[in-house]
Amino acid sequence: MRARDVFFLSTDADSMGGSQRVIHTLAQGLGARGHRVTMISINPSRQPQTYVADPLYRRATLYDTPAPEAARALPWRRGRPRRSPREVAAARTRLLRLTDPVRGGYLVVASPWAAHWIADLPLEHIAKVGQYHQSYAEAVESPNLRLIKKHYAHYDKALFLCEDYATSFAGHRLANCGTMLNPVGIFPERAAPLRTPRIVSAGRLVRVKRIDLLIDAFAAAAPAVAERWELHIIGDGPLRGALEAQAWQTGFGDRIVFRGQVADVESEYLDASIVTLSSDFEGWGLVLAEGAACGLPAVASDASAGVRTLVRDGDNGMLAEPGNAASFAAALERLMSDAELRRAMGARGRERMGEYRLPRVLDRWEALFDEIDR
Template sequence: MRARNVIFLSTDGDSMGGSQRVIHTLAQGLATRGHRVRLVSINPSRQPHTYFADPLYRHATLYDTPAPEAAPRSLPWRRAKARRTPEEIATARQRLLRLTDRIDRGYLVIASPWAAHWIADLPMPHIAKVGQYHQSYAEAVDSPNLRLIKKYYAHLDKALFLCDDYAASFTNHRLANCGTMLNPVGVFPEKAAALRNPRIVSAGRLVRVKRIDLLIDAFAAAAPAVAEPWELHIIGDGPLRAALEAQAAETGLGDRIVFRGQVENVEAEYLDASIVTLSSDFEGWGLVLAEGAACGLPAVACDASAGVRTLVADGDNGVLAEPGNAGSFAAALERLMSDAELRGRMGARGRERMRAYRLPRVLDRWEALFDEIDR
């Protein structure tokens, strides 16, 4: 396999998040295989996260300051243009062109529809372009993203989605270049979790869509129904932390609902647990489910999307609950909390399902995609 030039372009590649972790994992993996990789963030992060202490890929940021804060429903490029000066925009775009001009031939992996909009009129004829979408089809329909994908991804060399169902749905919008690319699982320990510790783990940003409030209510309903003193460990941080801590205290189980904040070794957290959860109302995929399954954990998840269902097959490697329904989630939790044999069987199945998502296999798929584009 010959060495290639690969640039990952993200709106904000250095914040703490599932899509950011995927991009950094891919960049490091391809660089380990000898490819010349650069990760480019359009905006610097307000709270940058270090994904690799010694990255083998290079990094660049196009704007000097973070993106202006604005109302969440406003369109990203409109608020950026409203607050960035023409000189700032021109300088940032020239920085990207200087990076690509140094490359005779290569691949630009565009991580979001907004990033595709941002580069749409930049002259880069010598660079093959691949668009990724890290959310669900339903999320695209309910936002400006569907229009952006139809407008910009149709002209790329390839448009990649998280599962076959999403790719088929976008194909129905006359995108002829759709394909599926699995997200890699960055953890896959030699030994699976022992599943002896009565601990449930959740990981992610403490924001509204993750519905940690529902998870707390469900745990508070399920915990008294089982004999063992189960704990709920919530990994991550975010603007809702104080409110969620107050909610946990009101359940009377506050000492068994532990807010861990950011952790250095998430793999160790999975290995110390016996159930992994995802309680989101909307979720394109669910990295926490993939990582938990790779560590041998059975899952309880809201049936939020086709992407979630690719990771959790109800009754096989976990239990799916009705989105937004704390009672349904509590019943699913109680089922696994009270049955050690079931946890063991589902955990083993989940780990087996995740073998296809191991980083070497996903990197093979990326290299095969580069070959396909070159033909």
């Protein structure tokens, strides 16, 4: 496989999030295979995360300062310019200086808004691949569908997280739709022993993740089982204070542990026995994939086709009705009370995650590059 020039373009590559972790994992993997990879972030993050300790890829940031708060909250609102013309011109010049010397390279555009930002730049000399890390339903309910139709239709490939999404987008006259699995960056040699009565959740503490529902569901399920289970919540965010208060109000505050950010998430999965995702909306669910790779059965809200690609109800986990704490509690209680069921589901989930291992996903990316070259 010949070395290629690959650029990943993100609106904010270093913020906390599953899609950010995915693109850094891909960049590191392609760099390890000898490709010349550059991670480009349009905006610097206000709270940058370190996803790769020793990156085998270049880094570049186009703006000198983070995006204005109003632009971050509602990027599609029209109004006064969010950046001065001089700032915009300087940022776009930086991007062109990175890409102009390259012929035969590939620009992986990680979001519709990044595609919108480069729409009028002279980048015809480089192949473009658009990615969308959310669900089709989320696109329909936001400006993203319009942007995908406008920009991705002209790219060499538009990639979505599962066949269901690709088929839905193809119905909008997008002839270049395809799927690309997100890689699971962790896959320990041995699965979790599932001996610790611990449930784990990981993600930003924001409204859509519905950690409030998870807390209520745990409080409802815990008294029904003999073992003293704990719920460990990994991550941080603006709702942390309110969620901690809610946890104590349930009467189980001593068994609901807020861990904040952790350096070694793999160890957290290996010390747990159930992984959860309680979101109202979720395009995919990296926490479910990582948990399954570590041999954990899952309880997840049936929030999207992407979630259902990772959790098959009754096979490697349990699906609950989105927004329904009682449904989530019933699924938790069933797994919490049945060790044999946890072991069987965890083993099936880990086996299914084989196709998401990084080497296999990198093979798919290199095959895509070959396809574009033809």
